Amino acid sequence: MPRKRRIALIAHDQKKDDLVAFAVKHRTFLNACDLVATGTTGGRIAEACPGLDILRLKSGPLGGDQQIGALIAEREVDLVIFFVDPLTAMPHDVDVKALMRLAIVYDVPMALNEKTAQILVRNLDEAGAGWKDSNEGA
Helix, strand or coil, rough: CCCCCEEEECCCCCHHHHHHHHHHHHHHHHHHHHHCCHHHHHHHHHCCCCCCECCCCCCCCHHHHHHHHHHHHHHCCCCCECCCCCCCCCCCCCHHHHHHHHHHHHHCCCCHHHEEEEEHHHHHHHHCCHHHHHHCCC
16 A cells, blocks of 8 residues: 655744645645654644644754755655745755755655745645656656
8 A cells, every 4th residue: 555645844943833724734645644843843833633643843943954965865754844934044955955955856746835835735626536646767
């Protein structure tokens, strides 16, 4: 049996509330997926969506971004939703850039804002289970 889609969820501090609201709105879709998130973001989403199963990694600045990057490199992530705060300097900016680079190298769809995430989730929901199979080997 093929594994469920795995979605990585990440948000900068000033965008965590937005990602939590997004997760609440799209809870039914997310519940059908395997979810992985950086530590604080995953905790906030789990608190807002009881019963939603989320594998929580380390906090982004403590290596969580790199852990998700490793999952991308191992082809264990099918979609990244990363709500980025472009107006606040990030001390771990190099990790964020490395994560984005890996998503590009491995052709993993990546939403960096809410509108893009909505489009991707809507399209994946409409595509059903066949979406992942149609992207194998890409």
